[in-house]
Amino acid sequence: MKRKRIGALALTAVLVLSSLTGCSKANDAGSNSTSTSESQATSDSKEESAGEVTKDNITITMMYSGTAAENDFETEILPKLVKEEFPNITLEVTKLPDDQYYTALKTKLASGECPDMILVQPKYAGANSVIGLAKAGYLEPLTGLKAIELAGVAGRESFVYENDVYAVPSGVTMLGTYYNKNIFEENGLSVPTNWDEFLNVCKTLKDAGIQPIVMGDKDMYVMQFGLYQIAANQVYAKNASFDDQLRSGETKFTDEGTWDKVLEMYKSLYDNGYIQTSSLGLGAQQAIQKFVDGEAAMTFDGSFNAAAITAKGAVEFERGYFPLPGNDAGTDLYAAMAMGAGPAIYSGSKYIEECKAILEKWFDGESDIYKAYADSGRFVVTYGYGADKVNPLFQPFIDLYNDGKSFYWCNQGWPAGTETEMEALFSEAIGGQGTSVSDIVNGMQMKFQELYTE
Template structure:
């Protein structure tokens, strides 16, 4: 009896260890046939979804989406949850590694971040959606960033913009207008400063916000000359250390700190605090994304939004606009077909769900309902986008880690740690090579 119990305990222990040790082999289960349409009416299914961000009042993903899906498919219940960005990445990775990933989760385009479509698709965790009508509807611009090999894993229904929010009342008080070249921009900053107004406020304590300005400059400075710059980094044809590429961008951005155009205390201010300072009229401008528009609209002044011009001389002004992240389907889900139907319904450009999505200001959409009434705030960007004068966010073309190295080093530069621009580009190149080599 004792031996039997001991044997059983040993068995349980070995089984537990084996379960942990096996990791989560990339699931390749065939899709099940229980789509909402195909499922028997009484068959209830639950689709779990995980999103990044914080749930707000009347939150679209956690409240509107489950309600509208249940209205369309009474047998389907959507259980959506949101986690702050950092926790989202950690939770997603842990769930995937343990084979307990949600049916759908948010993936980032190309190689951006821990949840990039390239990383997850290459590991076999995503189910392709090639056959869905929305792939054709979104077109190449909406699917290229989510294509890995010959498969498409989700679509981008719209774009996210990096731009410069401006207090138009402050600009008008000094008879200034929106700048369209780098020289004009510096002139505006100087005149604001001379007029006793802090030109720009940034929350650089959250280092990622530095990207918001840098990528705008790179859109005019790096990519128009060589749209394949990032692809060529992998082949060795280009390097971050090349003269006239990232060194120029970093020097230009550093100028804003050297001249005191960006609040000198920015390294001690969080993004949330800087947004509040902008709303409180403590500065005339801030670099931020289109997703912050609902927050900044609360200010009691006329709000403007324009692309930071990095162009000089004969160079053209381009914008930094990226296909937004979107939800993909876990390849190990038991409800793959149901999830596909959900995506098709959501992003078909005309469903109630799509309309609610557009009306909730979740994205600047490029097709279907809502695409003809672009917010006046985003119109300058859409004109550039429609004229092929917009480039994706730089970090989407880099392996994760490169932008962190760039931001940490740049933070040292503006913090007075004697770091130089060549040292930053060298560190970026070294990190890039380390990440690519694996």
């Protein structure tokens, strides 16, 4: 991956796994983080279907981010299936590479010539964040659509602004811990269920002469892969509104027992040699290769890299995948999961009801459109057709997601750039430059305040 932020990875996942998120890097893909008042308002909203659809012959336009592939879902399959479902509607789809998409979207919104439907990112993630666009009045509320209800609480909250939902989640991605089942079995280890057990797994492996974890921190965005899993348990499980309160000033990154604890826990893996000491000299793809070749027992990565991580390497072994248990003993485990970017309706469209009708059919869990979307294999199905065919690697995460025990990827709640400050300072800390955890949280807070504007 060349993107330096998970937002970029999530968007890549949107396009590779589904048209699958936001760090472009993961609820809110799973998040329970929206304020209680927002959640209640969303759940209490009156259900409604799309209004009357015109019988006139019309053309609806849609613009998506990504590169169209052979038999591409958005540019080829979707328009054909929409025509079959709505014979009088022609769907024209344009797909642009990420940077071009952002530039084109900005220009079209400014000129009032925006396509009828566009791709938006969850919460604050990316240049096309749902909150930024909804706040500016560019998006049509979709709160009452049945497709929104099917997405579940986490999915709805990913695209909420002031109690209304403005996009349909396209699927879910996750961050977790890939592990070598053969090594675990040979050393009498089972999947850990809390942080103490995880540290014991690492110690047992290291004592046996096995590198517990490999990470490619030369590509600093991968630091988020472990940090966000711990934060889901140590920050958001205790205060689901932490990021909302960051913006109001009620919380700070410097608050004791929040991000300082997350960073200390993750740093301890480096201090104890559980993550290889050469991590800053190793790229993300090199780290994946080392894991695939059996040179380490675990690596932190996303569902979007499952194909690379399960590829054939120098040795044969069975892979497993579990949420990094950043929880304390005796407390529930939470996963770090993110909703992928999804379609929204431009508020200035002449065909709002027709767009709603398309979205209802696209995400109803049973239509030919939904089935084709699910069969594309580019996102993790959480309901309807195909939900029983989830990759077994992902099942522990989906179970937590369905139980409401997951939180979005933290950077989705921060202004872009906050996470890169965290990465830069953390790399100094593990690189022996004397940067302390206190320095990191202070730097994050200063960067947040510099970047955030109401």
